[in-house]
Amino acid sequence: MKTVPDIFSTLNQSRKTNYMGQTKVLIVEDEFTLYDELYELMTDKGFSVVQQKENMAVDNYEDAVELLHQHRPNLAIVDIRLRGERDGLDLTEYIRAHFNMPVIILSAYDNDQNIERVKKIKPDHFVIKQGKPVNKKQLWITIEMLKDKIIDPSPLNTLGKYMKVREVDVEPEKNATSVIRPEDPLDFETFVRWAEISHIQTINKEERNKVRLYRDQPNKAYHSRATMDEMEETLPRQFVRISQSTIVNAAFVTGRRKKYSCIVGDLYFEFSESYQEAAYKKLMQLLGW
Numbered sequence: 001m002k003t004v005p006d007i008f009s010t011l012n013q014s015r016k017t018n019y020m021g022q023t024k025v026l027i028v029e030d031e032f033t034l035y036d037e038l039y040e041l042m043t044d045k046g047f048s049v050v051q052q053k054e055n056m057a058v059d060n061y062e063d064a065v066e067l068l069h070q071h072r073p074n075l076a077i078v079d080i081r082l083r084g085e086r087d088g089l090d091l092t093e094y095i096r097a098h099f100n101m102p103v104i105i106l107s108a109y110d111n112d113q114n115i116e117r118v119k120k121i122k123p124d125h126f127v128i129k130q131g132k133p134v135n136k137k138q139l140w141i142t143i144e145m146l147k148d149k150i151i152d153p154s155p156l157n158t159l160g161k162y163m164k165v166r167e168v169d170v171e172p173e174k175n176a177t178s179v180i181r182p183e184d185p186l187d188f189e190t191f192v193r194w195a196e197i198s199h200i201q202t203i204n205k206e207e208r209n210k211v212r213l214y215r216d217q218p219n220k221a222y223h224s225r226a227t228m229d230e231m232e233e234t235l236p237r238q239f240v241r242i243s244q245s246t247i248v249n250a251a252f253v254t255g256r257r258k259k260y261s262c263i264v265g266d267l268y269f270e271f272s273e274s275y276q277e278a279a280y281k282k283l284m285q286l287l288g289w
Contacts, residue, residue, distance in 0.1 A: 022048035023150065024073035028091060029106070030059040030083050034134060038077060041136050045143075047075075061086035065094060072099070074150050075143070078123075079106040089117050096121060102146045106134060124149065165190045165213070165222040192222060194236055198252040199264050202228055202245040216252070238286060242279045243272035250286040 025047045029035040035057035039049050050071040051058060058064055060083045067073075076095055080088040092103050102124040118126060125142045127134065143150075167190070197213045203223070211231055213222040226234075232241055238250045248264050255263040260271040260280055271279045 022046065023075070024048050024050050024071055026050050026058065026064065026067055026071070026073040026076045026078075028058050028060075028064045028076070028082060028088060029079045030057070030081055031079075032057050032059075034079075034129075035059070037136070038134070038139075041140070042077075045140070060084040061091050061094075064091050068095065068099065074101060075146070076101060076103045077106065077139075078103060079129075081108075089121055092123050093121050102149045104139070104142055104146075163189060163192050163222075163224050163226075165192060165224045168221055168223055170212075170214075170219050170221050190222070194239070194249070195251070197222075198249050199267070199269075200228075200231055200235075200239070200247040240279050240282050240286070242269055242275055244274075250283060253283065253287060 023046070025042050027035060027038045027042065027049055029038060042049050050067050050073050052063055052067065058067060062084065064076075064078075064082075068076075076092075078088040078091055078095075082088050082091070088105065092105060095101065095103055104125045104127060105118065105123040106127050106129055108129045124146055127139050127142055192213065196216050198216055200211055200213050203210050203212050209225055209227050211224055211226050211228065213224065215221055224231075228241070228245065228247065232239070232247060235247065239247050240250055241247050242262070246269060248262060248269060252264045253262045254265070257263070257268065260276045262269055262271075262283065
């Protein structure tokens with residue numbers, strides 16, 4: 001039988017920037033005795049439990065949210081009852097809105113009144129605390145059932161980022177190399193939603209260290225002062241660098257003409273030689289090519 005580190009070895013190799021060599025789990029539980037039992041179970045199975053301070057239970061919404069953004073764990077185990085005004089279902093709803101990680105809800109039978117909220121939030125699994133504080137065997141079986149989501153999870157489901165940009169009108173492109181003269185960014189930050197950005201290109205021919213973020217609306221784009229390397233560090237995983245001057249959103253890729261190429265809307269892009277293998281491999285993973 002495989003050990004947990006073996007099961008999650010693929011994840012540990014592919015997400016080196018997100019954790020220190022182990023699969024991370026966030027446990028949120030207001031009963032210290034139960035928290036301690038869950039901590040012992042998960043560490044014995046090879047997980048790294050994220051905490052603010054050693055030997056201190058994470059027992060409230062606010063601390064949990066801070067740890068989520070700080071460590072970006074691969075799995076969350078959340079009790080419904082927490083300390084403070086916001087409960088575990090509020091936390092699960094937050095995780096659903098901002099992350100794409102499995103969430104296991106823990107609940108006692110006296111939480112049945114929350115069943116409608118649970119249905120709307122749709123956690124990945126629901127474990128009843130019955131008799132003993134929690135059935136560890138049942139919990140571990142539940143985690144095993146979720147291992148595919150943990151091994152190859154979607155990236156942080158980032159809605160966007162505040163950036164200094166100006167929305168501009170652009171002429172329809174005839175090809176991927178068309179460039180429109182940019183305007184300077186405004187002095188306030190606009191919230192850019194990644195789901196609306198189809199691709200990004202440099203416009204260095206007109207001004208250095210400026211990029212254009214093409215929107216999913218015809219003739220609309222954003223200009224921002226940034227290098228492509230800076231943009232690549234900011235973007236979520238569904239964006240793929242295909243050349244020195246172009247990044248595409250895999251969600252907008254509709255096809256290809258040959259191996260090292262892709263079609264985004266009505267535009268055709270070829271991967272530059274130095275980016276071919278990495279871009280192709282990443283798109284294979286994201287699109288199932």
